[in-house]
Amino acid sequence: MSTPLTSASSTRPIRDGATGSPLIELQDIHRTFVTGGGVEVHALRGVSLRIHTGEFVAIMGQSGSGKSTLMNILGCLDQPTSGSYLFDGRDIRSFDADGLAWLRREAFGFVFQSYNLLNSTTAQENVEIPAIYSGMPVAARKQRAAALLQSLGLGQRMAHRPSQLSGGAATACVDCTRIDERRPDNPR
Numbered sequence: 001m002s003t004p005l006t007s008a009s010s011t012r013p014i015r016d017g018a019t020g021s022p023l024i025e026l027q028d029i030h031r032t033f034v035t036g037g038g039v040e041v042h043a044l045r046g047v048s049l050r051i052h053t054g055e056f057v058a059i060m061g062q063s064g065s066g067k068s069t070l071m072n073i074l075g076c077l078d079q080p081t082s083g084s085y086l087f088d089g090r091d092i093r094s095f096d097a098d099g100l101a102w103l104r105r106e107a108f109g110f111v112f113q114s115y116n117l118l119n120s121t122t123a124q125e126n127v128e129i130p131a132i133y134s135g136m137p138v139a140a141r142k143q144r145a146a147a148l149l150q151s152l153g154l155g156q157r158m159a160h161r162p163s164q165l166s167g168g169a170a171t172a173c174v175d176c177t178r179i180d181e182r183r184p185d186n187p188r
């Protein structure tokens with residue numbers, strides 16, 4: 001992370017790792033799901049790890065071993081049942097809903113296992129969503145979404161809902177949202 005970032009709920013910038021302390025630090029993370037029938041599923045049992053700025057880390061394991069569960073916690077989409085998660089030295093539990101939304105927007109890039117397109121909105125509106133969160137004006141984000149979709153040959157599909165798109169077109173639509181989410185020149 002080369003540019004210091006500032007939280008909407010805190011003006012303290014995210015460090016760039018210069019202090020040598022980990023950017024991400026998990027200590028004894030547990031995540032237990034309770035199913036409808038009251039059965040407990042222990043998806044994570046005491047995961048501890050440290051990730052420093054600039055490190056590339058792969059999390060590997062067999063199907064059902066808890067990779068997605070761990071990634072959801074790392075990306076602040078889910079909370080652990082117990083254990084501590086420090087991001088840039090700050091306990092995740094100290095962030096309110098707005099702070100967590102800011103963190104998800106500014107600090108993480110997500111590539112989900114499924115499409116995760118919103119079926120109640122059109123292809124163009126789906127592509128606009130990251131720009132809405134980054135505060136781009138309406139006209140500019142509509143123009144940009146249209147240009148991205150047209151560049152991938154989806155100009156005739158912009159008003160379609162995701163369920164009306166082929167698998168390849170839906171994938172291209174997701175690609176457009178990701179380009180807009182994390183493009184390095186995004187002037188936020």
Ligand SMILES: Nc1ncnc2c1ncn2[C@@H]1O[C@H](COP(=O)(O)OP(=O)(O)OP(=O)(O)O)[C@@H](O)[C@H]1O
Nearest residue numbers: 033034035041043062063064065066067068069070
């Ligand atoms: N919401 C949930 N409710 C109940 N059990 C869950 C829930 N989410 C995950 N699990 C269970 O937790 C365990 C870990 O699931 P997870 O999706 O994290 O595995 P994974 O390593 O990502 O698997 P895959 O490689 O198949 O994607 C599995 O036993 C799964 O059935």
Ligand SMILES: [Mg+2]
Nearest residue numbers: 067068069113
């Ligand atoms: Mg998974």
